[in-house]
Amino acid sequence: MIIFVKKRPFPVRTMIEERLSKRLLPRHPLQQTLAFEISKGKAGYKGEKNVDYYLDFLPGDKFRIIPDLRLQRKKYFYQIDSLLICQYFLLPLEIKNVRGILRFDRNLDQLIQVYKGEKKRITNPIHQAKRHRTQLRQWLTLHQFPLIPIEYFFVNSNDETIIEIPDDLTEVIKKICNSEVLLEKIYKLEREYVEPKLTNKELNKLTKQLLKEDTPLEFNVKKYYSYNELDLIKGVFCPACSTTIMDWKNRAWECPDCHLRSHTAHIDALLDHYYLISPFITNLQCREFLRLESSDTVRHHLITLGLEKQGSNRNRTYNLASLINQYNKFGLHR
Structure with a gap:
């Protein structure tokens, strides 16, 4: 071979x-x-x-x-x-x-x-x-x-x-x-x-x-297609149903249709933010994108992922770039 x-x-x-x-x-x-x-x-x-x-x-x-x-x-x-x-x-x-x-x-x-x-x-x-x-x-x-x-x-x-x-x-x-x-x-x-x-x-x-x-291609999708961020559907998609938005229940993501429960489904959603919006995200932006109400829950997700952060309190931003490794770690890649 x-x-x-x-x-x-x-x-x-x-x-x-x-x-x-x-x-x-x-x-x-x-x-x-x-x-x-x-x-x-x-x-x-x-x-x-x-x-x-x-x-x-x-x-x-x-x-x-x-x-x-x-x-x-x-x-x-x-x-x-x-x-x-x-x-x-x-x-x-x-x-x-x-x-x-x-x-x-x-x-x-x-x-x-x-x-x-x-x-x-x-x-x-x-x-x-x-x-x-x-x-x-x-x-x-x-x-x-x-x-x-x-x-x-x-x-x-x-x-x-x-x-x-x-x-x-x-x-x-x-x-x-x-x-x-x-x-x-x-x-x-x-x-x-x-x-x-x-x-x-x-x-x-x-x-x-x-x-x-060898230099992998970097594709700037926002520049190429010039879409409005307001046009993007927010939420965490179910890995099984693909287009169904999951709910955060009892410390896990749950699909209202197939009832699949996941502790890592938000990682793929944050990768969408990385590729389609920005590699940086605040607690408030993360709450809105994942459709979560609790800032403590969002903080827990971001800290657990071990993301690099800058600033403090309300001005703190998290760098989603390291999610590429997390994506591979949890076997969510193609």
Whole structure:
């Protein structure tokens, strides 16, 4: 089995958009846009996981893979869906889960998607992968790593997609494959590159440096969608019923519909506040957001979570950033 040096994360943007959609009223004007973006984000993630399935058959003593690698070049970032690493070559993969027909236009060097009778131009993933190769070369030079061949592929992860390429575009054909034949493409590269360019020590150093500089996306949902905080539904959602607001009864959260009781359901609600409103919260703001009457109960919740705090008395604010670790601790993450 191949060595995945980190777990492929669920898209941050999609996760935050799901939280926003859940907090907005069903008929809010943003819901249609959010539904489209969430569907697109999940489709992309599903496609990447599909490719991960095939990559997992590669031998772990030869290959390593870093999924969802995001590196900085000057003031900009670029994201590689999957980076395959071995002693002989590097292989960035651009993965797309696009429905319908993908038609390569020879004359204008562009990619056309045909779906449900509609045609539109989409970003050419081969150009993206090629740019990633250039950016990786610059990164290797900057960090003084030995020169190593860098190949690239566009991998189609949708089993129903039809790709149409003119026969004379041989270079394009070489750089495209469906997910089920990706392993054959990689094995072919193995046969072409027989001279190791990196020692095991250099391979380990390269992997560590890439992981060190991997920078997860930070998505400012308030800036992107410009919604009003007053539009957000307040309260603690039931983990089982999803949309039912729970009541605080007998020192626990209780769902009025399914009667589930929880001592930690408010953690997910506070994460909504972190992502959708602000990473900082006061006792009063917490009472209003969780729909609690007692300031003592709120103080108990915030103190129990061990949040960093600033100020005193009524001006005291709590930093919700450490909730990310609490979220993982209680097993509430995706």
